Amino acid sequence: MDTSTQHRPPRFAGTGTLQKNLPVARQRVLAWLQAQPGATWQERWTSTGAENLPKEGWLDLPRQWFTRAQGLVLRDSQLAPGLPMLICGNVIRPTSAWLLSRTSQHLGRAMAPARESES
Structure with a gap:
């Protein structure tokens, strides 16, 4: 699975555990996502x-997919932090409406340093 982008992924602030x-x-x-239909992320x-x-x-x-496919029961905290990395690295680009409706603490924290590094 190739997840490379044109530039190095952003570094995110957070605790050592995060x-x-x-x-x-x-x-x-x-x-x-790899298990979903489509040619691109x-x-x-x-x-x-x-x-x-x-x-x-x-x-x-x-x-639900992890439970069905691999028998794993995951908590939100084991998935949620991964999405901002993909958004900030431009691997996926959710709509503006979707982004503005989020209450995720991870997304806002991740986007600030990622976008600042572009300027």
Whole structure:
């Protein structure tokens, strides 16, 4: 699975535990997306229908997939931090409406340093 981008992924602020768990959460989200129809990460994200779900409802989709496919029961905290990494790294690009409807503490924290590094 190739997750490379044109530039190095952004570094995110956070506690040592959060920093340690970010790559694992990112890989879990990518594993779920890999199982979805589409030729690109963006097409796979769009095909999930996650953007049509309320608030943090998108988490139910990979959680259910992991339970069915691998017998794993995951908590939100084991998935949620991975999505901002993919958004800030431009791997997936959710709609503005979806982004503005989020209450995620991870997304806002991750976007600030990622976007500042572009200027």
